[in-house]
């Protein structure tokens with residue numbers, strides 16, 4: 399079945415069996431192997447990609463369902479060399495084997511937007527917003543990304559550093 | 573995964589046309605694709621309903637109409653839901669993960685299948701997956717199972733958090749039959765008990781499409797959703813409660829309570845609410861409410877803990893809300 403979408407800004411057209419998941423389309427058909435397959439059942443978050451700016455599990459979505467969508471994978475986050483978030487992961491030792499890292503990076507990128515959009519989380523004290531990315535908020539919002547090497551201290555430190563920098567910039571701009 | 577035909581109509585009539593020939597709808601796909609990979613479900617035709625324009629939240633009388641393909645994320649973030657139906661926002665935020673909620677839809681969440689491990693394991697007997705084959709939970713491990721509304725054929729839980737809150741809110745499901753006729757079913761009448769046909773989970777007929785959920789006028793009062801689980805996040809409920817309470821002159825004037833993790837469907841028992849209504853809040857009263865809630869519970873081996881857990885949750889929640 400013919401399907402077209404853009405990945406990291408480039409248009410792609412595929413003729414694809416409807417059984418192919420978005421994850422397999424990216425990895426096996428477009429050779430974008432940054433997105434990882436950990437569980438293939440929505441339980442680990444290694445396959446997290448952004449669709450129209452929102453994070454999803456690419457393993458639980460069919461490629462044909464994404465006709466016309468704009469998809470961003472980890473490769474798209476570092477088009478101009480290493481992104482500030484990636485550098486922070488390196489600085490804070492936010493990985494060991496690195497298998498979960500692409501999903502962590504995509505997920506964190508989406509979390510920044512969810513915070514900016516004033517989305518509440520399970521641990522938010524009120525539903526009114528706005529919300530700051532505290533350690534507790536971060537742990538809850540990133541709970542869909544499992545790290546088998548348990549590098550959570552480094553992952554959290556890296557994401558919090560970028561969140562604080564962004565908050566600093568926002569304040570300076572005001 | 574078995575081969576299937578994929579269609580993506582852009583009109584409701586197009587969806588019905590496809591469904592008349594026995595197709596399965598797909599919305600977010602977060603449950604269905606999982607089950608198709610395991611070949612627990614093997615539809616011949618998938619009809620993608622994500623582009624039918626059912627993704628809006630609109631005023632409906634004094635309440636709201638939530639389109640069937642509104643995502644769990646968008647529903648939880650909607651300012652009207654946060655202000656007027658906080659128990660629903662809280663239940664949604666307590667479910668799954670940020671990624672999954674971005675795909676999971678209102679209709680799909682209502683119709684998600686159980687998380688009974690044997691239902692997912694095609695090597696074991698399961699009356700829900702293959703009617704008449706038996707139930708592997710008997711003689712197997714019982715933990716993630718129900719204690720109310722069960723039968724000797726099945727004791728699978730309905731796993732949704734959202735549906736529990738909607739039941740406390742007296743929500744109504746809006747449906748369109750394959751011939752295009754619209755009808756509404758109260759959520760109270762939507763789910764069936766397993767009896768001897770646990771494969772029949774709802775009162776839907778073949779080809780029925782959920783077009784939306786109607787929330788009645790805001791209840792006001794205090795609202796909360798509390799979920800107890802094995803880990804702090806990203807896990808299904810062991811037990812949960814959706815509660816809305818209004819107080820007047822220090823008496824409970826109005827209360828609705830629905831429970832997850834204990835019933836074969838999102839559980840609500842009006843006898844519990846009748847006992848509480850008009851009374852002064854005391855621990856003794858809440859404990860009596862627990863007795864009524866659990867009077868018909870069947871605590872099979874491995875599930876005894878749910879009795880203690882849900883009673884404590886009920887008492888703690890009502891204590892907090894009536895202070």
Ligand SMILES: Cc1cc2nc3c(=O)[nH]c(=O)nc-3n(C[C@H](O)[C@H](O)[C@H](O)COP(=O)(O)OP(=O)(O)OC[C@H]3O[C@@H](n4cnc5c(N)ncnc54)[C@H](O)[C@@H]3O)c2cc1C
Pocket residue numbers: 439440441596597598599600601602603604605606621640641666667668669672675676677678679680681682683684685731732733734780781782783806807808809
């Ligand atoms: C790892 C994991 C953790 C999870 N944790 C939780 C949790 O803690 N709490 C919780 O509540 N849920 C949880 N979920 C379940 C999740 O909420 C559901 O998978 C999701 O809500 C299903 O919605 P969907 O749109 O993706 O449905 P789909 O997978 O698209 O469909 C599900 C079923 O509904 C039918 N259907 C869908 N829409 C319609 C419609 N409009 N009319 C008629 N039929 C329709 C489909 O045919 C299918 O049978 C979890 C899921 C995963 C994978």
Ligand code: SF4
Pocket residue numbers: 686688689690691697698699700701706707708709710725726727728770
């Ligand atoms: S409890 Fe129900 S779903 Fe689980 S194995 Fe038994 S019949 Fe199947």
Ligand code: FES
Pocket residue numbers: 434435436437438439440441442443444445446455456457458
């Ligand atoms: S591979 Fe998609 S969630 Fe694990």
Ligand code: FES
Pocket residue numbers: 492493494495496497498499544545546547548549
């Ligand atoms: S670094 Fe190994 S799984 Fe996270």
